[in-house]
Amino acid sequence: MKTLFILLLLGPWTALAAQRQVEPGGEVFGPLDSAPQTVTLSMREAIETALLQSLDIQDAYLALEEANERVAEAWSNVMPRVDFSGSYTRNIAPAVSFLPGDFFPGGEPGELIKVQFGADNSWATALVLDQPLFEGSAIIGVGAASRFKALQEEVVRGRAQTLVTRVRLAYYGLLLAQEDSRLITESVDRVRQSLEETRALNRAGLASDYDVLRLEVELANLEPNLRRAENAITQARRQMAIELNLEQMEGLRITGSLAAMDLESVEGNNDANLEILSLGRLDLALSTGMDEVLEVAMEGRSDLKQMELWEKLRTAEMRAEQVEFLPKISIFGNYSINAQQNGSPNFFGDELSRATSKWVGVSVSLPIFTGFSRKSRIDQKRAVLNQARNQTALARLQAEGQVKSVREQAEEALDRARGQQMAVEQARRGFEIARAQYREGLSSELEQRDAEVALRQSEFNYAQAVYDFLVFQAQLDEAVGEVPMVGELLSRRLGSR
Secondary structure, three states, rough: HHHHHHHHHHHHHHHHHHHEEOOOOEEEOOOOOOOOEEEOOOOOHHHHHHHHHOOOHHHHHHHHHHHHHHHHHHHOOOEEEEEEEEEEEEOOOOOOOEEHHHHOOOOOOOEEEEEEEEOOEEEEEEEEEEEEEEEEHHHHHHHHHHHHHHHHHHHHHHHHHHHHHHHHHHHHHHHHHHHHHHHHHHHHHHHHHHHHHHHHHHHHHOOOHHHHHHHHHHHHHHHHHHHHHHHHHHHHHHHHHHHHOOOOOOOOEEEEOOOOOOOHHHHHHHHEEEEEEEOOHHHHHHOHHHHHHHHHHHOOEEEOOOOOOOOHHHHHHHHHHHHHHEEEEEEEEEEEEEEOOOOOOOOOOHHHHHHEEEEEEEEEOOOOOOEEEEHHHHHHHHHHHHHHHHHHHHHHHHHHHHHHHHHOOOOHHHHHHHHHHHHHHHHHHHHHHHHHHHHOOOOOOOHHHHHHHHHHHHHHHHHHHHHHHHHHHHHHHHOOOOOOHHHEEEEEEHHHO
């Protein structure tokens, strides 16, 4: 039944991927495992794919399934136990005993007479019932199993949040690699164009051979960087494919652009960038006060909730040892049928060769003295419980420090992006001026190259600042336990189990 549910859950996504067609702009949509075709994923689609197909999240669900079975096992300890047994024996040579002749009328004193006990065929059946009325460890075990299930559910949520954060970081990394490749490609194109123009000027006597040689060297230095940028894109796609559990990564494409992303006016972004910015708690990084952010973190962080549940489990373990001092009470009953018969077997014979027995009773067991082992085990569990409490307190302090640090880093990246956005505009204007002056012979080729390098560096610095902000925002979302889409998809899936 669970396998059928997983197939039904994955079915719509598989069908959607298989039906994708060629879109305007040259983007080819097709099955995820089709090597020649291209699959373009938005941020939301990438997260959905990861939460459905990732091996990491599947492993977490298997651990939760084990926890569910532990709950069922714990309940069995307080339910009645019914056992049935049956046997048939064919006595090839029935056992005999020797009794003194004095026991029998007409027997001679000192004479031993053989007496056969048992018949050729014997049958026995029994139905045994045992019902615990009070057993402290079993009652504690039920509660502990339920807490363990709750812990595993929280583990699933925590692993899902970590997975989504890794997907977001991989997505941003691929965007940055693409931006780096785009800027280097534009630089190569600019240098090639400048080289052609300089060669023309050189032929006209308006540029020196040194100017031509300088551009040729510049082009030779840039072309290896283009290969490096392409390799970075391949590595980023490979990481994305691993997180999404995709067999083919060559055709994987994503939407969005760091260079076109506007962090100041979110609504002014295109659809792809708007989706990226809307998937997350931007308010936590931009406007919410630090005290409120910390409050959200203390209530929502999965690792803190897991540690609190571990405390409850440790408490249950200590209680389980303490209740061993209490009595165990149970009722039991037995119903059995026995029969014996000579000759050919006639199962359970007739009424004359068959007998039944029934009994019920109450069992009470009270430990009086078992040495000091039980007290020692209680002290051990109490020490482990106190250790868990200390670890939870330490984790809260560490979480508070992490949230503050990531929030400060996000604010710094945002300020840097604002400054770099202005620098890009100025560098672009400077490059246009330097290029126009060079064409008119009013400036040197070196000045044009300096302006081009400044523009390229400014554009990449802006993309890097936007990337840093998005990374810190994703880390902040995870640090406060507010990772996008996790709650919605998990509640839907866990509710169906």
